Amino acid sequence: EFAKTKTIKEQREFLPVYGCREDLMHVIRENQIVVVVGETGSGKTTQMTQYMHEEGYSTFGMVGCTQPRRVAAMSVAKRVSEEMGCELGKEVGYAIRFEDCTGPDTIIKYMTDGVLLRETLREPDLNMYSCIIMDEAHERSLHTDVLFGILKKVVARRRDFKLIVTSATLNAEKFSNFFGSVPVFHIPGRTFPVDILYSKTPVEDYVEAAVKQALTVHLSSGPGDILIFMTGQEEIETVTYTLEERVEQLMSEGTCPPLNVLPIYSQLPSDLQAKIFQDAEDGNRKCIVSTNIAETSLTLDGVMYVIDSGYCKLSVFNPRMGMNALQVFPCAQAAVNQRSGRAGRTGPGTCYRLYTEMAFKHEMLVSTVPEIQRTNLGNVVLLLKSLNVDNLLDFDFMDPPPQENILNSMYSLWILGALDNTGGLTKLGSKMVEFPVDPPLAQMLIKAEETGCSNEMLTVVAMLSVPSVWFRPKDREEESDAAREKFFVPESDHLTLLNVYQQWKNNGYRNDWCNKHFIQGKGLKKGREVRAQLMDIMKQQKIPLVSCGQDWDVCRRSIAAAYFHQAARLKGVGEYVNARNGMPCHLHPSSALYGLGYTPDYVVYHELIMTSKEYMQCVTAVEPHWLAEFGPMFFTLKESHSSMLKSKAKRKEDKAKMEAEMQ
Numbered sequence: 001e002f003a004k005t006k007t008i009k010e011q012r013e014f015l016p017v018y019g020c021r022e023d024l025m026h027v028i029r030e031n032q033i034v035v036v037v038g039e040t041g042s043g044k045t046t047q048m049t050q051y052m053h054e055e056g057y058s059t060f061g062m063v064g065c066t067q068p069r070r071v072a073a074m075s076v077a078k079r080v081s082e083e084m085g086c087e088l089g090k091e092v093g094y095a096i097r098f099e100d101c102t103g104p105d106t107i108i109k110y111m112t113d114g115v116l117l118r119e120t121l122r123e124p125d126l127n128m129y130s131c132i133i134m135d136e137a138h139e140r141s142l143h144t145d146v147l148f149g150i151l152k153k154v155v156a157r158r159r160d161f162k163l164i165v166t167s168a169t170l171n172a173e174k175f176s177n178f179f180g181s182v183p184v185f186h187i188p189g190r191t192f193p194v195d196i197l198y199s200k201t202p203v204e205d206y207v208e209a210a211v212k213q214a215l216t217v218h219l220s221s222g223p224g225d226i227l228i229f230m231t232g233q234e235e236i237e238t239v240t241y242t243l244e245e246r247v248e249q250l251m252s253e254g255t256c257p258p259l260n261v262l263p264i265y266s267q268l269p270s271d272l273q274a275k276i277f278q279d280a281e282d283g284n285r286k287c288i289v290s291t292n293i294a295e296t297s298l299t300l301d302g303v304m305y306v307i308d309s310g311y312c313k314l315s316v317f318n319p320r321m322g323m324n325a326l327q328v329f330p331c332a333q334a335a336v337n338q339r340s341g342r343a344g345r346t347g348p349g350t351c352y353r354l355y356t357e358m359a360f361k362h363e364m365l366v367s368t369v370p371e372i373q374r375t376n377l378g379n380v381v382l383l384l385k386s387l388n389v390d391n392l393l394d395f396d397f398m399d400p401p402p403q404e405n406i407l408n409s410m411y412s413l414w415i416l417g418a419l420d421n422t423g424g425l426t427k428l429g430s431k432m433v434e435f436p437v438d439p440p441l442a443q444m445l446i447k448a449e450e451t452g453c454s455n456e457m458l459t460v461v462a463m464l465s466v467p468s469v470w471f472r473p474k475d476r477e478e479e480s481d482a483a484r485e486k487f488f489v490p491e492s493d494h495l496t497l498l499n500v501y502q503q504w505k506n507n508g509y510r511n512d513w514c515n516k517h518f519i520q521g522k523g524l525k526k527g528r529e530v531r532a533q534l535m536d537i538m539k540q541q542k543i544p545l546v547s548c549g550q551d552w553d554v555c556r557r558s559i560a561a562a563y564f565h566q567a568a569r570l571k572g573v574g575e576y577v578n579a580r581n582g583m584p585c586h587l588h589p590s591s592a593l594y595g596l597g598y599t600p601d602y603v604v605y606h607e608l609i610m611t612s613k614e615y616m617q618c619v620t621a622v623e624p625h626w627l628a629e630f631g632p633m634f635f636t637l638k639e640s641h642s643s644m645l646k647s648k649a650k651r652k653e654d655k656a657k658m659e660a661e662m663q
C-alpha cells in the first residue's frame with residue numbers, strides 16, 4: 001500500500017534509520033570504525049550508502065558495501081539506483097563474481113564480500129574507496145571473516161578511510177571488541193509481536209507440511225503475505241509447483257481465492273527475482289518461497305505469516321571426503337528467530353514452525369558456527385599467502401579456524417602444486433590466485449597448456465562456473481532427457497558440457513537452437529561471458545591457448561591431471577569408492593557415463609552432492625596410469641592395475657562387437 005501511494009522520498013524518510021541520520025553521521029565523522037545495529041528493514045543497506053554519498057564521502061572514493069550473497073548485492077543495487085533516479089551500472093552499480101555492473105561514474109558500489117577480498121589483492125589499501133560498509137556481518141561468511149582482519153589493517157594505514165560494520169543484535173559487542181572497543185550505534189527499531197506456533201509432533205516431510213500450512217493460512221487467515229523458508233532450489237521448486245497446482249484445483253472447485261506463489265533463490269534469473277518486491281496484481285495474496293536469503297539480507301514488506309522448515313543448507317568441510325559439501329542442517333536458534341521476526345515488520349504476525357518446541361530448545365545450536373570454522377579454506381589460504389601472510393596461524397582472525405582446517409587446506413594446495421614443502425607459494429600457486437575459481441579448476445586451466453588442450457579446458461571450466469544448462473521442464477522430462485543424451489560424450493560429463501558449448505558455437509550461438517535442444521540459453525550465454533573473462537586472465541598470465549582439436553583422450557588426461565585427488569574406483573554397478581579413503585560414492589543417474597554400456601574402473605569427479613546418498617557430480621572416466629602419473633603420492637600402479645588396462649582394451653573390443661551386432 002505504502003509503496004504505491006508514497007513517493008520514493010517519502011518512503012525513504014519513513015525508514016527508522018532516517019530518524020537518527022544526524023546522530024549516526026556524527027558518530028561516523030568522529031570515529032573511523034562504527035558498528036551499526038538495527039532490525040531488518042530499518043534501512044541500513046539501502047540508506048547508509050546514500051547518506052555517506054550525500055555527506056560528501058564519495059568525493060574522494062567510492063562508497064562500497066559488501067554482501068555475503070549475490071542476490072542481495074544485485075537487488076539492493078537496483079533498488080538504490082531507482083531511489084537515486086539513475087541507471088543501474090552508472091552512479092550506482094554492483095559487482096559479483098564474473099559480473100561487473102559498474103562504470104567510471106560509479107560512486108556507490110554493492111558487491112559480494114568475495115569480490116572485495118579479491119580487490120585487496122590488486123590494491124591492498126583500497127584507495128578507490130573512501131568507505132566500506134560491511135553489511136550482514138552477523139552472517140559470518142568466510143569472506144567477511146577474512147575481510148575483518150584485512151580491513152582492520154587498512155583502517156590503521158589510511159586515516160581518511162571509514163569502516164562501518166552492520167549486524168543483527170547478537171554479535172555487535174564481539175565486533176566492537178575485535179576492532180578495539182569501537183562505538184556501537186543502535187537504530188531504534190519498529191517491530192510488532194509475532195505469535196510462534198510449534199508443530200506438536202515431529203514433521204516427517206517438511207516440504208509437504210509447508211504446502212499444507214500455506215494452504216490453511218491462505219484459506220482461513222486474514223490478509224497478509226506468506227513467507228516460506230526452505231533449504232534450496234529443488235525444494236523451493238517443489239513447494240512452488242505443488243502449491244500452485246493445489247490452489248488451481250481448489251479454485252476450479254470454487255472455494256479458493258488466487259495466490260501468487262513466487263520462488264527466490266540465488267540461481268533464479270534476476271527478472272524473476274525482482275518479482276518478490278512487486279505488488280501482486282489485483283491485490284492477490286503473495287506467497288514467497290525462499291532460501292535463507294530472506295532471513296535478513298532482503299527485506300520483504302507485507303509479510304504477516306512465516307512458515308519455517310527449520311533447516312538450511314551449509315557448506316561444510318567433510319574430512320572423510322577431503323572436500324566441502326553442501327549439506328542440510330537444522331538451523332540455529334538465532335537464525336530461526338530472525339525468520340519468525342520477518343512476520344512482524346508491518347504488523348503483528350504469526351510464525352508456524354514445522355518442528356517441535358523440544359527440537360528448538362534441545363536440538364538447535366544457539367548460533368550458527370561461522371563458515372571459517374567449518375569449511376575448506378583452499379582459496380582463502382592461497383589469497384592470504386599472496387598477500388604475504390606467511391603464517392596463517394598469526395593472521396588476525398576474529399575466531400581463528402581450527403588448526404586442522406588450515407593444515408587440511410594447505411595439504412590440498414600442496415597436492416595441487418600450489419604450495420611448496422615449506423608452505424610457500426609456488427609459481428603455479430601465484431598464477432592460480434589470479435583465477436576467481438576453485439584451486440583445482442585454476443590448476444586445470446594452467447596445466448592444460450602442458451597437456452595440450454587449454455582451449456578446451458577453458459570452456460570446461462567456464463561451463464562448470466555457471467548454473468546447469470540443462471532444461472528439464474515438468475511434464476516433459478522424457479523428451480528433455482532424450483535431448484540431453486544426444487550431447488553425451490560417453491566417457492565424460494565434463495566433455496559433454498564442452499560438446500554442448502561447441503555445438504552451440506557451431507550453430508552461431510543461437511537461442512532458438514537452445515530451445516530446440518532443451519538447453520538453457522541464458523546459462524550458455526553466461527558461460528560464454530565467463531569464458532571470455534577467464535581467457536583475459538590467461539592472456540595476462542601469458543598462458544597460451546592451445547587446442548587438441550577436441551581429441552577426447554587428450555582432454556580426459558588433462559581432466560585427470562586436475563582431479564587426481566578426487567578419484568574413485570569401481571566397486572559394483574554404478575557404485576564406487578573413493579580411491580584414497582574407501583568412502584562410498586555413486587554415479588548419478590543423469591551421468592553420461594551410463595551411455596558407455598559399462599562402468600569404467602576409474603573415474604574422477606568435480607564434486608560430491610549429499611542427498612539420499614553420496615553422488616558424484618560431473619564425472620570423467622580416466623586411465624589408472626594417468627592417476628599414477630599425476631598423483632604419484634596416492635596411486636602406484638600395481639599388478640592388478642596393469643591387468644585392468646588389458647581388460648579395458650578387451651572391453652572396448654567387446655563393446656565394438658556389441659554395437660556392430662546391434663546395427
Ligand code: ADP
Nearest residue numbers: 040041042043044045046047075079277299301
Ligand atoms: P535493512 O538493510 O536495514 O534490513 P533495507 O535498507 O534493506 O533495510 O530496506 C529498507 C526498505 O527498502 C524496506 O522497506 C524494503 O522493503 C525496501 N527495499 C529494499 N530493497 C528493495 C527492492 N529491491 N525493491 C523494493 N523495495 C526494497
Ligand code: MG
Nearest residue numbers: 044045296297
Ligand atoms: Mg540489509
